[in-house]
Amino acid sequence: MKISSAYPYPVLYMNNDDYIDSIFSTGIEVAESFGEVKINAHFQLDNNGVKELIQQQKAVFLIHVECGQTSFRQVYESFHDSLEISIPSSNLRGKIQIHSFIIAKDRITDYTNNSLSDWYKGFPITFEKGNFIGIGEAIETTLFEDNAELLNLPSIITVSKSQKKEFMEVDLNSNNITIALPEYEYNQYAGNANSRLKNTILSAVFMPALVYIFSKIKDSQGDFEEYTWYQVLDKIFDENNHKLEDVGSDTFSALKAAQMVLRKPLKTSFEEIEKLNHAEE
DSSP: OOOOSOOSSOOEETTSOSBSSOEEEEEEEEEEETTEEEEEEEEEEEOHHHHHHHHTTSEEEEEEEEETTTTEEEEEEESSSEEEEEEEGGGOOEEEEEEEEEEESSOBOSOOOTTBOGGGTTSOOOBOTTOEEEEEEEEEEEEOOOOTTTTOGGGTEEEEEESSOSSOEEEOSSSSEEEEEEHHHHHHHHHTTTSTTHHHHHHHHHHHHHHHHHHHHHHHGGGTTTSHHHHHHHHHHHHTTOOGGGTTBTTBOHHHHHHHHTTSHHHHHHHHHHHHHHHHO
């Protein structure tokens, strides 16, 4: 995305002198975690006139995210001085560009600002909807390919059939985790593994199993560290900027951790159900 430094109206921008004693700056942080790209933007604005436009919702902070390899382009808006964005990693690959702006939310006429340079004084100023009012920092970052093998939970979890049990049980006392399903449930799981509800079925089995696993790790972490499944999970969390040992705390519950590892399974399940319902209409 190419940004010009010359516009027919004043723009609060570090590369021009349309304003005096004014600042618009954006701090942008990017991190990957469990199949999502997290972008945190923090806006610093030192200009009372522009602040008033945002407070009146006539202008808005905006983040533009673009990825050339996937043709992803999306804008995100905020009337506050910070903005948190989550984008599925599957939508982004390689280099991504992130730009920050303040734009006119609606048409603004007879614009005045005490910090405008002398060149603009005495001239009528109008911003059309979408015009830049401020231009902040831009960054380019490179996203690496997701390590699919590392996140392949079936490599450390075995689902087996139990002839005698009435309820699902999870065994952690070996290098692989074993999920034992009653016979009927196992037959449904195995028979529908490649159906249109594949992710829903996997979530129904893996979600409660992971919640159980994470709750047991919190209680007896030292008992499991020698097992392969524990080491793989530990690496998964480390690669995604989290610590397995933190799971089960007040700020990082076992339920949240399970959903992160499975990459929002409830959302995926309901999307599958919605598609199936629409196909049957």
